[in-house]
Amino acid sequence: xxxxxxxxxxxxxxxxxxxxxxxxxxxxxxxxxxxxxxxxxxxxxxxxxxxxxxxxxxxxxxxxxxxxxxxxxxxxxxxxxxxxxxxxxxxxxxxxxxxxxxxxxxxxxxxxxxxxxxxxxxxxxxxxxxxxxxxxxxxxxxxxxxxxxxxxxxxxxxxxxxxxxxxxxxxxxxxxxxxxxxxxxxxxxxxxxxxxxxxxxxxxxxxxxxxxxxxxxxxxxxxxxxxxxxxxxxxxxxxxxxxxxxxxxxxxxxxxxxxxxxxxxxxxxxxxxxxxxxxxxxxx
DNA sequence: AGAATAACCTGCGTGC
DNA sequence: TGCACGCAGGTTATTC
Numbered sequence: 222x223x224x225x226x227x228x229x230x231x232x233x234x235x236x237x238x239x240x241x242x243x244x245x246x247x248x249x250x251x252x253x254x255x256x257x258x259x260x261x262x263x264x265x266x267x268x269x270x271x272x273x274x275x276x277x278x279x280x281x282x283x284x285x286x287x288x289x290x291x292x293x294x295x296x297x298x299x300x301x302x303x304x305x306x307x308x309x310x311x312x313x314x315x316x317x318x319x320x321x322x323x324x325x326x327x328x329x330x331x332x333x334x335x336x337x338x339x340x341x342x343x344x345x346x347x348x349x350x351x352x353x354x355x356x357x358x359x360x361x362x363x364x365x366x367x368x369x370x371x372x373x374x375x376x377x378x379x380x381x382x383x384x385x386x387x388x389x390x391x392x393x394x395x396x397x398x399x400x401x402x403x404x405x406x407x408x409x410x411x412x413x414x415x416x417x418x419x420x421x422x423x424x425x426x427x428x429x430x431x432x433x434x435x436x437x438x439x440x441x442x443x444x445x446x447x448x449x450x451x452x453x454x455x456x457x458x459x460x461x462x463x464x465x466x467x468x469x470x471x472x473x474x475x476x477x478x479x480x481x482x483x484x485x486x487x488x489x490x491x492x493x494x495x496x497x498x499x500x501x502x503x504x505x
Numbered sequence: 506a507g508a509a510t511a512a513c514c515t516g517c518g519t520g521c
Numbered sequence: 522t523g524c525a526c527g528c529a530g531g532t533t534a535t536t537c
Contacts, residue, residue, distance in 0.1 A: 224530060255513070255532075286531075303530055304515075319515080337514045339531060358532095385508070394532080401530060490509075493528085 223301040225366070225399030226442035228286045231307050235288070236281040238309050239326050244276040244292070246325035250316060255302060255341040258322065265344045268294025278326070284353050285362045285398035291349040298356065302339030308332050363398040366435050371397055373429030380428065383420035388489055390420035391435065400435060403470045404442065406495045408435045410469045415501040416494045417487070442466055469495040 223231070247263040259265060266276050280291040290297040301307070312330045316323070322333040322342055333342065345352040353359055364371040379396040380387075391397060392405045400408060409416050411434035414427055423431070445466050468478050473486040477497035486495050 227530080253514095300531080302514090302532080305530095335514095336516065337529090337531095339513065341532095383507085389508095403530060 223286055223305060224401030224404050224442075225283075225286060226404070226439055226446055228288060228301065228399075229283055229443050230446040231301070232281050232283045232288050234309065235290070235307065235331060238329065239278050239324075239331060240281060242278055242326045244278060244324060245327055246323075248323040248325070249321065251319075251321040251338075254321065254335065254338050255300070256343065258342045259344045262342070262344060265346070266292050266294060266297065268292075280349055282349055282353070284359050284365070285394065286401070287359060289349050289352060295344060295346040296349050296352040298341065298343040298345060298352065298358070299333070300341040302335055302337060302341070304337040305333060305335035305340035308334065361395070363394055363396045366397050366399055366439055371432065371436075373425065373432040376428040376432050377423070377425050380420040380423055385420055386416060386489055387414055387418045387420050387423060387431075388416035388494055391431070392492075397435060399439065402492050403467065404435075404438055406470045407466075407468060408438045410496060410501060411438055413500055413502075415503045416489065416496050417503065469497060471495065 244266060247266065249258050249262060252258040252260070268274065268276070274293045276292050276294065278290055278292060280289075282289045282291070286300060288299040288301075290299065299307075308331070310330055310332055312323075312325050312328050314330075314332070316332070317334070319336045319338075320332055320334050321338070324331045324333075333340070341358075343358070345356050347355065364375060376396065380390060383390060385393075388405050388409060391400050391408065392402065394400075406416065408431065412427070412431040414423070414431060469484050472484045472495060474483050476482070477484055477500060480497065480499050482497055482499040484495055485498050486493055488494070
């Protein structure tokens with residue numbers, strides 16, 4: 222389920238429910254995720270001296286689509302892949318299919334479910350700040366869309382000489398991270414930029430507009446999810462995406478919300494893209 | 506090197 | 522009803 226807004230909501234939910242609380246157990250039912258879940262994870266999180274320094278969840282951070290759970294002995298890295306969800310349940314709730322991992326906090330627990338198993342649970346023996354900077358999976362990530370380094374200037378500079386489409390450019394994660402397939406379409410619609418435009422052909426003005434629409438689109442999605450926060454995702458069975466907000470994604474043939482022209486779709490690198498041919502002209 | 510493709514998995518909807 | 526097929530929110534690894 223997760224693009225950046227969904228991961229952000231999950232992180233906030235985890236922090237609200239468990240920050241400051243002591244981990245009391247780990248149950249791993251299936252270690253076969255994107256990479257193997259480390260063996261002896263409970264011992265790793267407890268560290269050398271759990272008697273004196275109990276495994277209290279000290280902080281929760283998000284980096285791109287990764288969640289970082291900070292414990293005294295190190296950092297638990299979580300990624301939800303394509304289909305991962307996290308729920309907040311009473312300890313002892315019987316596990317269902319694809320409930321791979323439980324982190325117990327006394328009478329409550331957080332439970333990771335991931336049917337496709339593209340997600341990841343990894344351990345880093347460094348603190349959160351160091352892990353963010355140095356962990357191989359995190360070190361090379363692009364700018365945080367809400368960070369101070371991200372903006373039109375960065376997009377302009379990073380796009381020079383790039384032959385890829387602008388959609389792939391923002392989806393790739395090397396420049397800005399957290400924009401997934403759904404929000405890539407939404408951001409480009411909002412910026413009025415055709416998804417097949419070459420990244421190198423963007424003007425400074427367009428880069429500025431694109432950066433702003435990325436921030437605004439993600440902010441809106443987080444607000445939408447934050448208002449319906451329940452068990453970390455909106456667990457009402459709609460899949461957890463903030464679909465009421467989608468202006469073009471999944472709306473092929475339906476009226477563009479701005480000009481009523483039918484929304485079109487195309488495939489780029491095997492993934493679907495949606496856009497309005499009138500609001501997003503191929504020639505700028 | 507940048508760019509395209511394959512790979513990892515299960516589940517769901519569609520059409521025959 | 523059953524089955525084959527295509528498609529799905531991500532990312533890394535491999536190839537050209």
